[in-house]
Amino acid sequence: MKAPIHINVSFAFLAFTLFSIVVSGANAADARNTYAFHNQRTPGSVDQVAVLLEVGGETAFLQKGKPQRENLGIVCNLEYLEKTLSDADDASGKLRGIRKYQKAAAAVKVGDERFEPSLQPRHSLVVVEANEQEALLYSPSGSLSREELDAIDVHFNTLLLDRLLPAGPVVVGQSWPPEKKLLALLLGLDEVAESTVEAKLTEVTKIVARFELNGRVEGKVHGAATDIDLKGRYRFDLRTKRIDWVGMLIKENRKTSEIADGLEVVSRLQITIKPAEEMNELTDAAVAKLDLTPSDAMLLSYTSPGGDFRCRYDRRWFVDNASGVLRLMDAGILVGQCNPAVLPKCEPDRLVSLEDFQEDVRKALGDNFGEFVAARQSVNAGGLRVLRVVAEGAVPSGTDKVDIRWIYYHLAHRDGRQAALTFTIEQEHLDRFADADATIVASLEFVE
Known part of the structure; x- marks a missing residue:
């Protein structure tokens, strides 16, 4: 209810010429210029992240053999510091980070029922681990409940956002299809069968590059078929050389499964990311004292x-x-x-x-x-x-x-x-x- 390619905006090279052009100004959007984007996420870097997720729609289920529907509304607010511990180029092939949640709470309304899942303070430290197959969240302080996990495991895991950048040089207006495995991880799906999703570089200014992400995904989650329409944007800061903002409109139509109700919902997701100072609980010395092995913590x-x-x-x-x-x-x-x-x-x-x-x-x-x-x-x-x-x-x-x-x-x-x-x-x-x-x-x- 997820291993990234680490990428830094370098000088853009004009095809078939012998000189490089520095990314600059409004004229930088000229389609003759190509741009390579490489982020500077490195072990030890710390980000301040804020996530706002708003979901509205209906849940579908069977009651005494008859189909029923109820209104569904969710508002989820997350704020956390995320420290990168390793990148996908290390010997393990995994990208790993640790988060200190400052806020993790949701308000859920299904029909006339309301509940507010949240992360217990003792579980505010959460390890995030990702490879090509899955993205995992677990607490070194003890086992999370399913409700706690659902409250923090939202779409577009920030540890994976760098993989939305193009793998090679592109020009303004150029599109490319993100890998199906990446889309499955970003959307919390077991698999993606079909995808028309394309990312596109739309603008490069003196300080930012802007991208769009649009298309349709057909996949499965917990055995249920689901169709997802994506319409969104994300931004790359040329000064910090990091993705610093994501805004997504996600429309999902999910069938009922053996373990969960069906969904017909529209989600609005906004993520902001900025460099942060390291706090005491995330220093190298403090992290070294933690047991970060996922076995029992999973x-x-x-x-x-x-x-x-x-x-x-x-x-x-x-x-x-x-x-x-x-x-x-x-x-x-x-x-x-x-x-x-x-x-x-x-x-x-x-x-x-x-x-x-x-x-x-x-x-x-x-x-x-x-x-x-x-x-x-x-x-x-x-x-x-x-x-x-x-x-x-x-x-x-x-x-x-x-x-x-x-x-x-x-x-x-x-x-x-x-x-x-x-x-x-x-x-x-x-x-x-x-x-x-x-x-x-x-x-x-x-x-x-």
Whole structure:
């Protein structure tokens, strides 16, 4: 709800001549002049960034099998310092930065409901990492929630903007197509199938070069088809040799997916960027003390609807906020589902045994039950007793049946608090699912 080519405006060379022409004045827009743009983003540089995103339109969904629509409005304000840590020319091939968010809040209205997702102060430091395939945001201070991530992961990631510059010399009025992979990263898409988007150099003055970005993108996000029309501009400062402003009008028509409602919206995005002084939390010494490895920090945090327990999960899981159900998407395919439940507290000496839990599973599955695959008892990282029962069977689907694997968990605190998790996976997706349940169960803890 993303590795850049680093580019510095150099002298423009007039084709087929033996002398160079310095970019200058109104006459610089003469089409006979060619211009090469190379930005001066280097490790250690710090930018002050302000982002304003306004979204208006409708969300589409099914209710009792009937299509429904509700008005949708979003206003998101972000302000942050972004320090470049490495560029794509280093050994890793990744572009990496770290941000200090000074403001990160959104106001969302869907129908009559309102909510305001924001970034917790303890997560104000966020690492941004990008390569050719993906752009990731995570906090070295702990796992973000899905709501926090959605609040800061907006279109046109500032770490990637330099890649909108032309790869070689161009003349005023010349256009070129941005790579599909770049468009997917900038727009938060899983893939771009078709694109008519072109960037164009429209003007060069003594202090800035101006560009346009227009066209249509057809792609997918979380398995849903989406069409996006782009109409925007961006500006390159010839003094700082950096893109310093972006303004985009983004019209999107997204189909409903297995995990999200459809959208028919228009977004207005404005980004301003200017050089900034380094603050204490972003000095080399301060950054060196942080663990910037993405492993555990890439996990997201989940709290049950009633606030009774929390856990962490990998980013392929998406939460239905209304029901608390988690659904696992992998490469646009719905792989599995997790139904969490809080159970009534009981006396510790009356907790269900593994054998009785197995029998409960058999009864719950009824005619769908086929056989038990595994059953065991263990203790998770937080000291909770864990019962795990794996069963296989089949459920009716039209005139046929679908083979299913169920993984049932019962987790209990020593004081008698209990929770249950039921994972449902179509057997054809078992390889994709792998051990996607393991992190959730290992990290689950009751909230004191």
